[in-house]
Amino acid sequence: MKESMRQFSHSDRHTSRRSKAPASLFALALAALCCIPVSRAALPVAVDGQALPSLAPMLERVVPAVVNINSKTHVRVNNPFMNDPFFRQFFGMQNMPRERVEQSLGSGVIIDAGKGYVLTNNHVIDGADDISVTLHDGRTLKAKLIGNDPDTDVAVVQIPADNLAALPLADSGKLRVGDFVVALGNPFGVGQTATSGIVSGLNRSGLHGLGIQNFIQTDASINPGNSGGALVNLRGELVGINSAIYSPSGGNVGIGFAIPSNLASNVMGQLIATGSVRHGSLGAQAQSLNPEIARALGIKEDQQGAVVTEVREGSPAANAGLQEGDVIIAANGRAVLNEGDLYNAQGLAEIGSTIDLKLLREGKPISVSARIEAESVAKSDGAKLDPRLAGASLADLNDRARADGRSGVSVTGIVPGSHAAQLGLKAGDVVFGVGNLRINTLADLTQLMKRGLRRVQLVVARGGETFVVTLQ
Numbered sequence: 493m494k495e496s497m498r499q500f501s502h503s504d505r506h507t508s509r510r511s512k513a514p515a516s517l518f519a520l521a522l523a524a525l526c527c528i529p530v531s532r533a534a535l536p537v538a539v540d541g542q543a544l545p546s547l548a549p550m551l552e553r554v555v556p557a558v559v560n561i562n563s564k565t566h567v568r569v570n571n572p573f574m575n576d577p578f579f580r581q582f583f584g585m586q587n588m589p590r591e592r593v594e595q596s597l598g599s600g601v602i603i604d605a606g607k608g609y610v611l612t613n614n615h616v617i618d619g620a621d622d623i624s625v626t627l628h629d630g631r632t633l634k635a636k637l638i639g640n641d642p643d644t645d646v647a648v649v650q651i652p653a654d655n656l657a658a659l660p661l662a663d664s665g666k667l668r669v670g671d672f673v674v675a676l677g678n679p680f681g682v683g684q685t686a687t688s689g690i691v692s693g694l695n696r697s698g699l700h701g702l703g704i705q706n707f708i709q710t711d712a713s714i715n716p717g718n719s720g721g722a723l724v725n726l727r728g729e730l731v732g733i734n735s736a737i738y739s740p741s742g743g744n745v746g747i748g749f750a751i752p753s754n755l756a757s758n759v760m761g762q763l764i765a766t767g768s769v770r771h772g773s774l775g776a777q778a779q780s781l782n783p784e785i786a787r788a789l790g791i792k793e794d795q796q797g798a799v800v801t802e803v804r805e806g807s808p809a810a811n812a813g814l815q816e817g818d819v820i821i822a823a824n825g826r827a828v829l830n831e832g833d834l835y836n837a838q839g840l841a842e843i844g845s846t847i848d849l850k851l852l853r854e855g856k857p858i859s860v861s862a863r864i865e866a867e868s869v870a871k872s873d874g875a876k877l878d879p880r881l882a883g884a885s886l887a888d889l890n891d892r893a894r895a896d897g898r899s900g901v902s903v904t905g906i907v908p909g910s911h912a913a914q915l916g917l918k919a920g921d922v923v924f925g926v927g928n929l930r931i932n933t934l935a936d937l938t939q940l941m942k943r944g945l946r947r948v949q950l951v952v953a954r955g956g957e958t959f960v961v962t963l964q
Contacts, residue, residue, distance in 0.1 A: 547674060550728045551686055556628045556657035557602045558722050560678045561612055561635070561649075563620035565594045599677035599721030600625065600649070601659055601730060603760065608653035611760055612720030613735055613751075614640045617647050619918050619954060625651050628684060639763030642920065643703040643771060643839060643890070645735055646751060646759040647720075659722060662729035664752035667691055667708065675712040675734055675748070677721025687713035689746075696749060697836050699736065704771070704839035705832070707749040708732045714748030723750040732756070755840070768904075771890070772841040773867035774814070775807020776800050780830035781819055789817060791855045797821040798834040812862035815853065822850035838864065870934045871904070874912055877941045878948070880963040883910020884917055888934050899932040900924030900953070915961050918954065925951030 598616030603609050610625060617623055623635040633651040640647035671691045679685050689712030697705035710723065714734050723732035732750030762769045778800050779785075783793040797819040803809045820828050823837035824847055841847050841864045848861050869888040874881030885905035889898055903921040906913050925931060926940045927949050941948070948963040 547686070547688065547726070550724075550726060551674070551676075553657075554659060554674075554676065554722065554724055554728045555684060555686070557605075557659040558628070558676045558684065559600045559602060559610060560626040560684075561598045561600045561610075561616055561720060562624045562626070563596045563598070563617045564622040565596070565619050596620070597678065597681050597717050598719040599717065599734070601720070601722045601733065602656050603658055603661070603730075604653075605656040605658035606653055608651045608656060609638070609760070609764065610635065610649045610651060611733060611756060612647050612649065613733065614642050614645045614647045616720045617649065618642070619920050621918075623649055625649065627656075639767040639769075641759050641763065641769040644751065644755060644759050644769070645703060646733070646756050646763070648760050648763045659724070659728070659730045661753050661757055662725055662727070662731045664708065664731050664754045667694060667731060667752075669693060672726050673710055673712055673731060674724050674726070675710065675714050675718060675721065675750075676724065677714075677718035677734055679713075679715035679717040681717055685718075689713070692747070697833065699738075699749070705836055706752060706755055706840055707735070708752055710748050710750060711746040712748065713746075714750075718748075770843060770866040771839040772843050772845075772847075772864035773807075773838055774809040774812075774847070774862055775804040775865070775868075776809035776814055777802035778820065778831045778834050780832075789819065789852075789855070791819065791852055795819065795821075795852070796827075796829045797852070798828050798831045808862040808865050812849070812860045814849075814851075814860065814862070817853070818858075819852040820849055821852060824848055872934055872938070877938055878963065879911075880915075880948075881912050883907035884912035886923075886934060886937070889922070898922070898924075899930070901931065901934050901937050915963070917952070917961060920954070922953045923950050924953055927951075 596616060598612060600610040600612035600616070603611050617637060617640065620637075623637060624632055625635045626632045635649040635651050638648040638650050669691050672688065673691055674686055674688045676684065676686050689710050691708060692711050693709035696707040696709045699705055699707070708723065708731070712723070714737050718734045721734045722730055723734055725731050730753050732752055733756050734748065734750050736749040738745065738747040759769050778798040781795060781797045781799050785799055786793045786795050789799070800809070800814055800816055800818045800820065803814050803816060820834055822828055823834060826833070826837065828834050828837065837847060843864055843866050845864050846861050847864055848859065851858050851860065867890055869890055871885070871887040874884030874886055877886070883906060884903055887902050887904045889900060889902050900922045903917055903919055903923065905919050906917055923931065923937065926937065929940065931937050931940065946964060950961045950963065952959055952961055
């Protein structure tokens, strides 16, 4: 069973020392404990006439809106011998399963009780064939995927709207470091669990492999299975969606991350309205500045920033006058230390808004402003490329994926029961090869499919696995 939770690890080793106390001290302590009357061990319900503080009343309202999510994904078994009838018969492999089923446990938050919308993490349901939601009252309901956005790790599913409870949304922009928060979810599948802590940091970014980042950091215990669960304030309002932890062991060490409710709400609204999300873009490619590039550009080797490597014609970057070789060092007043900071600034900016950039050009500081536009990528219906891909929607990878060094064509949608679905393709798959030829863009795939080959082998990546889909 796969438990859903993004984890980060390091190799630091810690040692601990225990001081040795005389055995007589332990005996005295034990004796003292044994002498305490049982009636005095219980906490009073009030002190000086004042009731003891408790989170129980708030949790009684909140817990019914936090759900458990169980998703099942069928994964193809990549065994080259299974494609050869002789080997299947000779080694008695005729009935060997061609796929396996993976399960993912996570959490979710009911946002709209009237329509049954549940907010969760994309990585909880990514690639799932079957999604079920278990409510606090024990009911298990089949869920429908409304939409998902890997860039922000947000997804929305829908369940039948029957006697549901929902959480109100708070303005996460008003959070301050030190505010008390409570995390709710289903860690390790043990059942509904609440942990408390404070907001440890805001606007966290720079976490490897997590797309657009603007995290709330908290020391409220978050563990595997908490993904998609609620981070609430003491009024029981949703301030974040639990998403990731930093951990050397897989368990909580007091560093957890949640997606701010304002960002999650914005993405949710777009997913419900259109099934997809439009992120802002400057229309430029960039990479992190390093000492070698800095020397070539004639600037200080310890300078940090994102150096522009490509400016698309007619893009906001081109209209603002950005040039290849410019080093962007700040966006809207926040430092840009690397390419990730730049892509975060673009992705979080509202489409149509203006982003102010500070940059170095030939070592001299310059300020420019650019109007953020929706990121534009080439798209195509699979049937237009080849009838055998009917039912698949394809698109180029976005700027962020390419900045991470990925290449290929993304499968953005699959029509259930279509020919593409029968081939085993799923939304989120990335086709990065045809036979032994690498492809980088949709144009590459289109060119190869025009050859009209009777047998085409598509090399596909899904998660951390690679397999081949044969068109024949």
